[in-house]
Amino acid sequence: MRFFETRLSDSTDCDITLSHDPEDPSSWIVRKWKKRLFGKRCELSLWFATKEQAETYARTLIEDARKQRRKAA
Numbered sequence: 001m002r003f004f005e006t007r008l009s010d011s012t013d014c015d016i017t018l019s020h021d022p023e024d025p026s027s028w029i030v031r032k033w034k035k036r037l038f039g040k041r042c043e044l045s046l047w048f049a050t051k052e053q054a055e056t057y058a059r060t061l062i063e064d065a066r067k068q069r070r071k072a073a
Contacts, residue, residue: 028054
């Protein structure tokens with residue numbers, strides 16, 4: 001099997017992705033990418049043992065990003 005990465009959130013200012021390598025079953029990685037002028041930069045990278053833990057944390061990141069956008073608007 002191959003390494004895969006799924007985009008969970010694609011807002012105008014940041015992306016949140018979930019990555020997994022099937023050869024290492026305990027490597028679920030949540031990354032938060034900030035968009036910049038000429039590309040993007042990884043702001044946060046956290047590793048989790050299970051998919052459920054990673055998805056739960058990713059949902060909290062997505063909700064926090066939505067709340068920040070509402071405050072800024």
